[in-house]
Amino acid sequence: MGNTAFTLTQISCAGTSESGHDEVMILYQSDAGIAHLFPAGRDAHSMDGGSTWSNINLRMEFVNDCLVSLYDQDSSLDPKLADYLVSYDYTPDSMPSSVTLSNPNGAKYTLTIGSVSITK
């Protein structure tokens, strides 16, 4: 089995899930294993329509898939207060350099990746 690696470089927001800002957190999980939250702690990135979160430079590696989900932290990541925004499941056969995702709640985000490396 091979291995795939890539870097999440940028997230652009074209619409938020609520009026004002989304406080965006990234939850990523490779091969259904350990999930990582970025940024750690209480440093969610505030985004609104037209804003870009650049220089994320988050390196991810996987064999089968890496599920990248964005959440709106609201006042906390408490399950009753956080909102699911969008997600994309990167697989070896689906590594778009840019993908726009939307949720009928109004959230619209574009994920940009680079430095894709596939080892057979």
Place this chain on the structure above:
Amino acid sequence: MTLADNLAPQLTQFQHKLSTVTTNTADGAAGKPFQPTALEKQLFAETAKGLAKWKESPQNRARLASLAGMTSDELRSFFHSVLAAPELEQMNALVEKHRALPEAEISFPLKAVSVGVDGSLVLIIGVQGSIGVAVNPADPTNYSQDVLYVSGQVEIGIDEGGEVGVVVGFWKEAPVDLGGISYGWEVEIDDFGGGYVEASYSNANQTGLLGVSVSGDAGEEDGAEGEASYTYVWSTTPIYQPPANNYMIINSINCNDNSESGHDEVYFFFTIDNGTRYRYPSQGEFSMEKGDTWNAGRSIRFNSQVYVQLFDQDDTSSDDPLGSYTYTTSNFPGSTTVSGSGGQYTLNSVLNPVWRAYS
């Protein structure tokens, strides 16, 4: 299996994160003076007194000594039982009193209460630091809202020494928001007695005071003033899946008919091999109406079967079931339609995918 084995994924992640923290001491932004109110001083004093009393019991000391053999669920139950112990009854009454006061009469809002152990944990979980559970004080027995945490000082080589002690924390952030770097200072309280009180501060998003921790024994916390600690928290809502023989991905879900007017707020549970039940998304839902597709992309490791249950989240009553399906390796349709509560959805999944990119 030991506790260290049970928590291996989280402890590995914690140690990795800890190793990347380069700041050993506060840069001056933290360490602001903390002036507890009279009620808060009483709360800290009663907590220290209650913890000391709790530890007098040979039975409780024996439970502390058995931590290394617990599962993570047993560890959670143990910490919940400490919080509910009769020795901490006065503390819990003061927590309620504090929560009922207006903002002007408290120095910080109480959004989480933690209980953990610290001291010589190297022999228990292989790391030097503290491990415990943090709960929502408004709903302390609701296990779905608690988190487990592990915390350690950033400077390598600090030897906390001594026997394992119990520490209780009062925090102005919700349980899931307690992770990250913090800096601790001792809080001097006149006529406090034998315990130890430490205020923690964070520079993240101008948090400032993060909370206060109380130990029953003076000297249990012996880190230097302003020294950095790193705390890793993980929701007890399970996300991590252990390795298994098979792999499936629920690529997408189509809404053929929503169950109610407007949108369904869709999420699903998946139960692996009749064991752990997971939720996706772990928080929140995806709004769907007839014709919508949710590219969920949820990967699942399993050995024999996966039971998937679709729900419509409902704010005013219990959530509405939208149908369910049990996947097995011998009965694995690429597409299957489920229905419930008037809604109809199609799940599109793949079993043990073979990737062209690797061939």
